Amino acid sequence: MTDAAATKTLVIERDMPHPPEKIWRALTEGNLIEEWLMKNDFKPVVGHKFTFRALPAPNWNGIIEGEVLVVEPPSRLSYGWGALGLGSVVAWTLTPIEGGTRLRMEHSGFPSEEGANYKGAKYGWQKFIGNLERVLGGLE
Helix, strand or coil, X not given: CCCHXXXXXXXXXEEECCCXXXXXXXXXXXXXXXXXXXXXXXXXXXXXXXXXXXCCECCECCEEEEEEEEEECCCEEEEEECHHHCCEEEEEEEEEECCEEEEEEEXXXXXCCCCHHHHHHHHHXXXXXXXXXXXXXXXX
């Protein structure tokens, strides 16, 4: 079992030229989440259990089970991320800044920065947040 104090956290921050409310929509509306992340049955309700679904890959069935932990529109969202039994947590923080919003994504609970889960998440989240920026650019 992994000592919680010894786990690692992946943090990605981006300043985006959009108001927090617009980014919040993209983080919490299922049809928009599908455009930048994965197919899902997500609902921004604390305690809601959901799944993200992608094409299966070697050693992964393409399913991530989660549970919504925190919903504070339009500033904080957090959910459990159960990929590969990792049992980690993804937390989003939206902070208004001049000209837009600072988006902070923290994915915590990795056993180390050297493991495949951390490296895969680092690659994946960079790609997903790039997709999120594209989706936001097309939203009214």
